[in-house]
Amino acid sequence: MTVTWQVVRFGLVGVVNTGTYYGLYLLLGLRLPYIAAHVVAFALSMVGSFFLTSYFTYRTRPTWRKFLLFPLTNAANFVLTTVGVYVLVDLLGANPRYAPLIAAAAAIPVTFLLSRTIMLGPDTSRTRASLTETVASK
Numbered sequence: 001m002t003v004t005w006q007v008v009r010f011g012l013v014g015v016v017n018t019g020t021y022y023g024l025y026l027l028l029g030l031r032l033p034y035i036a037a038h039v040v041a042f043a044l045s046m047v048g049s050f051f052l053t054s055y056f057t058y059r060t061r062p063t064w065r066k067f068l069l070f071p072l073t074n075a076a077n078f079v080l081t082t083v084g085v086y087v088l089v090d091l092l093g094a095n096p097r098y099a100p101l102i103a104a105a106a107a108i109p110v111t112f113l114l115s116r117t118i119m120l121g122p123d124t125s126r127t128r129a130s131l132t133e134t135v136a137s138k
Contacts, residue, residue, distance in 0.1 A: 009057040010112050016052060018104055021045035025100055034096040038085055046074055058119040066118055073114035080107040 024041035032040070050070045054062040084103025088094035094102070 006057055006116065007112065010053070010115070011108075013049065013052040013057050014108060014111075017045050017049040018101070020048055021104070022100065026097070029096075034089065035082075035085070038082065038100060042078060042081070046071060049074075053115055053119060058116070060119050069118045070115070073118045074111065076114060077107045077111040080110060 021041050021044075024044055025037050028037035028040050050067055051062060053070070054060055054066065060066075081100065081103040084106055085096075085099045088099035088102060089096045
């Protein structure tokens with residue numbers, strides 16, 4: 001699968017995940033302050049995102065290792081969206097109902113790169129055969 005298709009699939013998963021997150025955010029926002037609603041909705045939607053990202057985006061088997069690392073890679077997304085929501089609402093006066101959508105869009109490129117690294121590991125373009133050739137030529 002090419003990187004282009006991974007980006008397209010990542011975008012589709014992002015739409016589903018954002019919809020899940022936003023629905024939870026609005027629902028939780030009926031009882032919680034907006035930052036608390038954001039944190040809880042983000043955590044819950046991240047579990048679903050992990051499985052969609054594994055199976056659909058990168059077509060890889062989910063493992064406990066990946067599951068435990070996935071939230072770490074989303075830490076950047078969490079920080080970007082949380083700071084974004086705060087800046088948009090408290091500093092710029094944006095509506096708290098729409099601020100998470102804007103903040104999430106800004107975090108997409110960072111999240112893609114980090115999730116790709118976790119799900120597929122480091123660059124594996126060098127095969128065992130190419131490594132053997134490299135060692136043999138020295």
